[in-house]
Amino acid sequence: xxxxxxxxxxxxxxxxxxxxxxxxxxxxxxxxxxxxxxxxxxxxxxxxxxxxxxxxxxxxxxxxxxxxxxxxxxxxxxxxxxxxxxxxxxxxxxxxxxxxxxxxxxxxxxxxx
Numbered sequence: 001x002x003x004x005x006x007x008x009x010x011x012x013x014x015x016x017x018x019x020x021x022x023x024x025x026x027x028x029x030x031x032x033x034x035x036x037x038x039x040x041x042x043x044x045x046x047x048x049x050x051x052x053x054x055x056x057x058x059x060x061x062x063x064x065x066x067x068x069x070x071x072x073x074x075x076x077x078x079x080x081x082x083x084x085x086x087x088x089x090x091x092x093x094x095x096x097x098x099x100x101x102x103x104x105x106x107x108x109x110x111x112x113x
Contacts, residue, residue: 026067027043027044027045027065027067028044028045028046028048028066028067028070028108028109028110029043029044029048029064029065029066029067029070029072029106029108030042030043030044030064030065031044031057031061031063031064031072031103031106032061032062032063032064032065033060033061033062034062034063035062035063035092035093035094035095035100036063036092036093037063037065037090037092038063039062042057044072044106044108045108046070046108046109046110047108047109047110048107048108049080049105049106049107049108050105050106050107051078051079051080051104051105052078052103052104052105053078053079053104053105057103058078058104059101059102059103059104060101060103061074061094061099061101061102061103061106062093062094062095062100062101063090063091063092063093063094064087064090064091065090066087066088066089066090066108067110069110069111070088070108070109070110070111071086071087071088071108071109071110072086072087072088072106072107072108073085073086073087073106073107073108073109074087074099074103074105074106075103075104075105075106076102076103076104077104077105078104078105079105080105080106080107081105082104085099
């Protein structure tokens with residue numbers, strides 16, 4: 001009985017540690033230049049906001065990864081203005097959605113970071 005208790009305690013420590021550490025060292029939101037998470041990427045941490053006015057990334061985002069517990073709000077215009085879309089999942093390809101190569105600013109926030 002005692003080995004079973006020790007094994008259960010060890011397993012709960014390992015799994016609890018991995019659940020809370022899942023965000024450390026990882027970007028909360030990642031924007032990609034091309035579909036299917038290819039090309040150049042821009043990593044955002046929790047509570048990060050970006051403004052692409054006139055920069056390389058303006059109207060170039062074609063796919064995004066959003067970590068569990070996080071949300072990416074993408075805006076059509078610089079300065080977090082205009083139409084927006086709220087994402088809490090990955091998008092492999094914005095093609096056909098009206099958002100491909102349309103993002104000019106964005107913000108990323110997380111519940112559990």
